[in-house]
Amino acid sequence: MFSTLLLGALVAAIQVASGALIWLAVRGSRSTSLIEAIGVGVALGTVLSLIGTQLSLLVGFSSLGWLLPIPLALLILLLNRFKFLPLGRLELESPSRWLSVAAVSFVGFVLLIPGFVRTPLTDGYVTGSRYHGDLVFFEAVAQFVSHVGPGESSLLADYGIRYHWFAYGWIGSLTDAIGADPFVVMTRIFPVVMVVGAAFLTVAWAVRLSSGRWTPLLAGLLVVVAGFVGAEQGVILNFDSPSTAYAGVLAIAFALVLTDFLRSESARWPSLVILAILAVGMMGAKASQAAVVLVGLLAIALANPDKTIT
Secondary structure (H helix, E strand, O other): OHHHHHHHHHHHHHHHHHHHHHHHHHHOOOOEEHHHHHHHHHHHHHHHHHHHHHHHHHOOOOOHHHHOHHHHHHHHHHHHHOOOOOOOOEEOOOHHHHHHHHHHHHHHHHHHHHHHHHOOEEOOEEOOOOOOOOHHHHHHHHHHHHHHOOOOOOOOOOOOOOOOOHHHHHHHHHHHHHOOOOOHHHHHHHHHHHHHHHHHHHHHHHHHHOOOOOHHHHHHHHHHHHOOOOOOOOOOOOOOOHHHHHHHHHHHHHHHHHHHHHHOOOOOHHHHHHHHHHHHHHHHHOOOHHHHHHHHHHHHHHHOOOOOOO
């Protein structure tokens, strides 16, 4: 299984790098921190990979649609090479920011360990008696969506899968892409990717909102640690609820991109495209996440009653 985990990490890293490059293209000539690029890359890379998979299934081509972020990134590099598309300078950020990311990620990884212990995997099956009861259903949805799509389902009589299936779609597509056994991506790779996404995105967003030295670290710890409070095995960033975990990470990415859009001197339409993609991702991951975002937008409006977007 170790080689499968390495291959899964490599594929996920390629998706993240592709998403990060797309974000750099959207920001144009403006400088971007590497922390922010990686965080947004987690969200964009996985969503675009999922969308590509489902489009390929829809047209009956194959399941290779998960590669979608990669040609988009290569196209960006080609356009930049011939001076048709500017890419901003990538900033490495200060060591203190990276220490914040490292500390938050480390805490998140440690908090994943109890979930790993509760879900031992043997010959393609989750064994023992302490694993989350819905895990088998989650894996069934992931496998079905990645092979057939959400339009119809053997799991629900006469109905398709209509509610928060995006997380399972990405898990299933990555399982197919690396030839992993069932439950490996769901219980080992997915939660690690979610912790990385939450850590990088929260620290990057906090840096944009505050100049306080400790704010990014405290914000990151608050989000990641709170992600393991409640439910049975950590409802936000673990596989106790993959849909909630994915929707939460996408919501932070949406907030960061929205902050960038609102604070830019000239509104850029590519940012609106990214916001639309992330909004679709949030709704597909878990529709109820929209309520959280709407409350946040309302808070912004109340805090800035005299400001309008033109």
